[in-house]
Amino acid sequence: MMKQKTNVTAFLVLALSLFLGVATADEIATLRHGTPIDSESDPAAIPQVFDGDIKTKRNYPMQPPLIPHDTRDYDVNLQANKCMSCHARRRTEESQAPMISVTHYMDREGNFLAEISPRRYFCNQCHVNQTMTREVLENDFQDMDELIEERAAKSKDD
Ligand code: HEC
Ligand code: HEC
Structure with a gap:
């Protein structure tokens, strides 16, 4: 009985998130920066x-x-x-x-x-x-050497 209840809740959550997903699709399409589909925005400057x-x-x-x-x-x-x-x-x-x-x-x-x-x-x-x-997304790439140093510092603390 309990199991069935969780299934129903999971279904409702899924349905709701799908509905919200459709409703906010416009905001998610960031490449167009909200420009309506029937109009054209000024192109960005060539870097x-x-x-x-x-x-x-x-x-x-x-x-x-x-x-x-x-x-x-x-x-x-x-x-x-x-x-x-x-x-x-x-x-x-x-x-x-x-x-x-x-x-x-x-x-x-x-x-x-x-x-x-x-x-x-x-x-x-x-x-x-x-x-x-400017970076479109923040980049948190870490060099292998940095990772090794971090780990060495950590193991010294232990
Ligand atoms: C007119 C000569 C010339 C042409 C044509 C040229 N390069 Fe170069 N390239 C250089 C020189 C000289 C360097 C050394 C750094 C500098 O002076 O810019 C270099 C550096 C490089 C480096 C860096 C190597 C390193 O070890 O960091 C790469 C990669 C490279 N070129 C790729 C290309 C590619 C791909 C093309 C074609 C699309 C190209 N190059 C066309 C002269 C040229
Ligand atoms: C399939 C991928 C690939 C293609 C295609 C490619 N390269 Fe490279 N290139 C690399 C990689 C990986 C390295 C670094 C490792 C190595 O040297 O093989 C490199 C290294 C280099 C270097 C540095 C060499 C050195 O000893 O420092 C230069 C210069 C270079 N490439 C130029 C070119 C040019 C010019 C072309 C086209 C004619 C080209 N590469 C095509 C992958 C590629």
């Missing part, structure tokens, strides 16, 4: 891209490094790969750009190729620019 030419720290060893320069108008397509005109092994002396790492010359079986592997051809799949904007 400036970080172009400081200095390396940013990687957050973990396997992170594809962020791009510290502007890449506007750098084509990467079937005919050309602008990135490779500076980052290829043969070009680095002239460009002083860091060479793409050796992993970029490996095929999926781990064989080294003379040219960039097709798996690494589309640079922007993994490497991104940074824009000078």
